[in-house]
Amino acid sequence: MTVLLDTDKAAAKQAFEVNKLSKRLHRQVGQAISDFNMIEAGDKVMVCVSGGKDSYALLDVLLGLRRRAPVAFDIVAVNLDQKQPGFPAHVLPEYLAGRGVPFHIANQDTYSIVKRLVPEGKTMCSLCSRLRRGVLYRVAGELGATKVALGHHRDDMLQTLLMNMFFGSRMKGMPPKLVSDDGKHVVIRPLAYVAESDLERWAEHRQFPIIPCTLCGNQENLQRVQVRQMLRDWERRFPGRIDNMFSAMGNIVPSHLMDRNLYPFATLKTTGVPNPNGDRAFDADEDCGPRDAAAIKIDWEP
Numbered sequence: 001m002t003v004l005l006d007t008d009k010a011a012a013k014q015a016f017e018v019n020k021l022s023k024r025l026h027r028q029v030g031q032a033i034s035d036f037n038m039i040e041a042g043d044k045v046m047v048c049v050s051g052g053k054d055s056y057a058l059l060d061v062l063l064g065l066r067r068r069a070p071v072a073f074d075i076v077a078v079n080l081d082q083k084q085p086g087f088p089a090h091v092l093p094e095y096l097a098g099r100g101v102p103f104h105i106a107n108q109d110t111y112s113i114v115k116r117l118v119p120e121g122k123t124m125c126s127l128c129s130r131l132r133r134g135v136l137y138r139v140a141g142e143l144g145a146t147k148v149a150l151g152h153h154r155d156d157m158l159q160t161l162l163m164n165m166f167f168g169s170r171m172k173g174m175p176p177k178l179v180s181d182d183g184k185h186v187v188i189r190p191l192a193y194v195a196e197s198d199l200e201r202w203a204e205h206r207q208f209p210i211i212p213c214t215l216c217g218n219q220e221n222l223q224r225v226q227v228r229q230m231l232r233d234w235e236r237r238f239p240g241r242i243d244n245m246f247s248a249m250g251n252i253v254p255s256h257l258m259d260r261n262l263y264p265f266a267t268l269k270t271t272g273v274p275n276p277n278g279d280r281a282f283d284a285d286e287d288c289g290p291r292d293a294a295a296i297k298i299d300w301e302p
């Protein structure tokens, strides 16, 4: 009897958690769509589905949101079969047909091109994704899609920002909405506010038929692996920092950075007028710098 009760309790707790997760995912995706005006009435949204957890979740949540969206829009799922050895070509068509989603499978052997052009041992992702992008844009044009939706999430966007800072000396992230480099397509990232850990849990709950992303045999970019690990360690030690860093990407103060193209430092003049909104955020903590470094203990703990 006791065992049964415990089981019931565990099941109820799990159902409660899943319900909470579902609400959070739908709310965050809806919020990103609204904040960046990602989807408008009459849009045909081409959802790029790779077989990974992120793009399955993207499609799943968009289908859920469409039922109660304030505007009518169409969805078409597109997968690019890159002809990697062992790619289970039947998995996505079966899944998409089962969900009743209009879909298109594009067949293009980018795998052989990449293998031929990239020297052994070098990372193939850059050329591979460039070729993939080209095919997807072509398909978007052929299908008459007005938006191209990708499954990048909050953690991808933050990792990209840090990688560009660490290895590219640029403050450049991964935008939630952009115009494609050929100038013809609007690309959107409706999972922009969603944490990867939530997508992992959602994929497990929904039992998406995941296609492994290692079929190409490529080693993941070491720099990205390091940055992801660093962020995970950081979040474990200081919970909430990732959210803060992510929020910072939408809260930029050009006058307190160093880009002379964004702020006219050269022509800066006094106004003689106090500015009540002038930045004093950290003034109280600032001092003249370390006098006795050994005596100063900076406690970064919250």
Ligand code: SF4
Pocket: 124, 125, 126, 128, 129, 213, 216, 217, 218
């Ligand atoms: S992991 Fe493989 S399939 Fe994915 S972008 Fe890199 S080379 Fe292409």
